[in-house]
Amino acid sequence: MSQIQIRLPDGSMFQLEGGSTALDLARKLSRSLGQKAVAAKIDGKLCDLTTPLSDGAGVEVVTGDTPEGREVIRHSAAHVMAAAVKKLFPVVKVTIGPAVDDGVNGFYYDFDNERGFTEEDLENISRQMQQEIDKDLPFTRREVSREEARRLFAEAGESYKLELLDAIPEGEKVSLYQHGDFVDLCRGPHLPSTGAIKAFRLLSVAGAYWRGDSRNRMLARIYGTAFEDKKALQAHLERVEEAKKRDHRTLGKQLDLFSFSPNVGGGLVLWHPRGARVRALIEEFWRQSHFDYGYQLVYSPHIGRADLWQKSGHLDFYRQNMYSPMEIEGNPFFLKPMNCPFHIEIYKSKLRSYRELPLRFCELGTVYRYEASGVLHGLLRVRGFTQDDAHIFCREDQLDAEVRRCLAHTFYLLRSFGFSQFDIYVSTRPEKFVGELKDWEKATAALKGALEEEKLAYQIDPGEGVFYGPKIDIKIRDSLGRSWQCTTVQIDFNNPRRFEIEYVDRDNHRAQPFMVHRALLGSMERFFGVLLEHYAGALPAWIAPVQVQVLPVTDAQLPFAREVLRRLQQENLRAELDERNEKLSFKIREAQLQKIPHMWVIGQREVDQQGVSPRTRAGKDLGLMPLAEAVRLLQQEAARPERPRIQEV
RNA sequence: GCCGACGUAGCUCAGUGGCAGAGCAGCUGAUUCGUAAUCAGCAGGCCGUCGGUUCAAAUCCGACCGUCGGCUCCA
Structure with a gap:
């Protein structure tokens, strides 16, 4: 029998009898490898273990504990x-x-x-x-x-x-x-x-x-x-x-954040006080970041005339996602599935100069889209939702910088909320589309270029673009590994043409701007759901609906505990006082289950020294300290993420 | 929308043809307590809805509504 030489992954050579298989090799290398082997990579190609090896082949034994x-x-x-x-x-x-x-x-x-x-x-x-x-x-x-x-x-x-x-x-x-x-x-x-x-x-x-x-x-x-x-x-x-325990639907019920009611309808969210508080905090932070990034806040209505949606192409290309029209004095109106036509009308409300561009309009815009009943899923897939939307009107030469600015902005936001792992996709032209092929190519190239300049790895999602243009999507995974799209940055060369939007250029000629649609968090509903799962409900102190629960040991400490509560309120800290006639351990258990970041215990010792004994939700007793110090500690822990440092690109 | 499973008290669930149950939450009272559940009592249900089978239905059958897991579709 002739001998063959096999190259191992570490570069060394191994001699085997001719006709040997990858399994023979694994067994010869070590007994345990022979047992754990499930396949082999021969010259980089995944093969059966029973594949006969040829002389000079590079072989890597694949064990069962690898992907x-x-x-x-x-x-x-x-x-x-x-x-x-x-x-x-x-x-x-x-x-x-x-x-x-x-x-x-x-x-x-x-x-x-x-x-x-x-x-x-x-x-x-x-x-x-x-x-x-x-x-x-x-x-x-x-x-x-x-x-x-x-x-x-x-x-x-x-x-x-x-x-x-x-x-x-x-x-x-x-x-x-x-x-x-x-x-x-x-x-x-x-x-x-x-x-x-x-x-x-x-x-x-x-x-x-x-x-x-x-x-x-x-x-x-x-x-x-x-x-x-x-x-x-x-x-x-x-x-x-x-x-499953960190499923946002379970947490939403346990923490009393939101609910759905069959009396209202599927996919329509009821935000409870605590959930609404968190949402308001997210929105405040979002608004500040948009001012920092040079956006102007706008508001637009929930319905618009059918003509508007005809012009935008929604009635031709998006009708299956829109609800039936309602009639107002003989004219059909539609509930909005997107905010873009409204922002375009704001742009068109007066003559624009090239000096004004880029013009960035942002809005937390509530839209309604028809979703088949079978696809509704907690907060992650609903029928009415609020997009953190914006439309950027810019000159062609500004397009690249604007897309990159959106990317920097979204990573700033997502990182501020504690996310660090994303999957980035470029979605290309879908089956149903409007516009010229060459525009699609140009826009797709612009998106890829921006990602490459920012050195961001991405995958192509073929045919997943919106009808009016290609897009960059950034997805975050939920607790069960399901991937959800949050950020989307879309180039639109269609609406500027349809709505004949223009600006007066340097040479006094009318020119057509480009439009970028983008939502960074995606929607408040989905983002909140993903955020809840990400933290298993234990939201960071800066967005926690209640930051500190004040826990008197007995009724005797109630007067001081009320004083502490007042002080916390003065300091703009979100606090609640547990006045119930229960044992301390019971109150702690409840606060713990509500995942409240701080519990401040007030017994006779604390009253005597005008202090509190904070306990963190991690279970750590920080010991008796002066009230002022506890406030400072909590304020530090609850500090908002830093404002962004904007780099012009 | 399609395929499948499941709908019992505010919540989590037991009950598979013969008087609707438990724990938690709620209410009332007692207890005043030091880092994850104090005790007792009370109250709470058209068993998703409608129809059928049966002497008898939470239980079996059908339709509808809703929820869940997928599929198609999407922020």
């Missing part, structure tokens, strides 16, 4: 699940079943099943899967001709597989994976055998359209996840449980 390794485990688990379903429900047709990672689920498989699946079915399927795993059936890969694959799936009556087969580009190889008697069209790679699935759990059933298109048939999707060992699975399930 790539888990993907392989989960993908294999999806196959095992499909096999189990076929065995239990032979009439069911299989479709697709990839590994995913949305923070909860690790894989799914979509089935065409008349009767759907029940929770009970999941248990049976799980049991059946475990049997297949216990048999430790090998996964085998086979590359076949299209004709052979087509014959195979046609005989099996797997029409969806035939459709997928036809979608594989001509040049590409068609591969099949088989374990036991289940064969699936699949690119791979897979585990060497089913026994390598050490821990899995089926999680939920859901509906999903074939190929993600609502015109297609609704399939039954089963979600599950799988890990390299039982401990990792358990840890994951606990993490998901933990994350």
Whole structure:
């Protein structure tokens, strides 16, 4: 037998017998690696462990505790699940079943099943899967001709597989994976055998359209996840449980911040006093930052004439998101889904000079959009919401600087609220669009250029732009790893034309300005929801609805406690006094559950010394101190983030 | 909107064909207490709504409304 040389990731060479596989290599390198290995990267490409190695190949063994390794485990688990379903429900047709990672689920498989699946079915399927795993059936890969694959799936009556087969580009190889008697069209790679699935759990059933298109048939999707060992699975399930506790809807109820009422309607938020207080604080900070960044505040009405929305293109391109018109003295009016036409009218209220540009109008504008009932989700997806909107009117030569200014502004705001991880996307031209292709290209290039100049990494979100122009989106993840768009910066070359907005240029000619639409926090509702989850309800002292709870030990300390409350109010600190006839520990528990940053304990000792004993929500007793010192401490802790240092670009 | 699950007291939930329950919250009283739940009593329900099956329905069936998990869609 001839020998082959394999290059390891550290650059060293390793000698193996010809015909050895990646699994042989892993076992030779170390016993534990042989056990943990789930796949191999051969010359950078993820492959089966059973792939024979060729001389001179660079090989990296992939273990189950890595993201790539888990993907392989989960993908294999999806196959095992499909096999189990076929065995239990032979009439069911299989479709697709990839590994995913949305923070909860690790894989799914979509089935065409008349009767759907029940929770009970999941248990049976799980049991059946475990049997297949216990048999430790090998996964085998086979590359076949299209004709052979087509014959195979046609005989099996797997029409969806035939459709997928036809979608594989001509040049590409068609591969099949088989374990036991289940064969699936699949690119791979897979585990060497089913026994390598050490821990899995089926999680939920859901509906999903074939190929993600609502015109297609609704399939039954089963979600599950799988890990390299039982401990990792358990840890994951606990993490998901933990994350549910910081769901903003749960927190909103516990902390009495907001609610929804079926009497009012779905997706319409009722802000309770404490939630409203937080919102007001966010809005105040937002307003100040906008003055700092050179914006002018405006207000606009909630409805406008149909003609206005016709002109803006909303009735042609956004109608499905707008509510039915209402009639006022014979004229149709629409509830606004966006603020732009109003800001444009403010711009047009007089003749503008190039000297005025850029002109930046900002507004906390409440808009109403029709959302299908099934998509409503707490504060994160509602029907009426307040955008922190603005429209910037500028000359073409100012566009780049304005986009960069928006980026700097949004990062200042988001960081002030404690966010540091974002996903940035550039969304390109959608199917339904207005305007010229060359304008779209120019604007898209401007957005990418601004991001590149700011050295910000971004991804492309193809076809996700708004009908009037491309945009930069910045997304923040929620407690369950779901991604939510907050910031959006959109270039609009369409409305300036439609509304014929202009300014008088240096040479006394009329010119058309560019428009930038942008919302930085996105909407007050969504931002508040994401913020709540981010802090698990324990909002930083500067935006906490109540900053300090004053806790007298007995009624005897009430007079002094009231004095302390008055002092706090004078200092503009948000304080409440717990006058109830309860034990101190009870009051502390309540304040703690309300996640109030400070609890000031007042007993006889404190009265004697005219001081207080603060306890933080972290559970720390700061000890008896003079009132003035406690006030200073809290003021320090509750200080607003610093004003931005604006750099002109 | 589509697929599926779930709707019982203000909240969290038990009750699967035979008298509607618990804990917390609320009210009343007692207790005056030092860092995460003091005790007792009281009150609170058209079991989402409407219809059907049954001697009998919170429980079984259907429709509608709402919520939740997905899908399509979006800040």
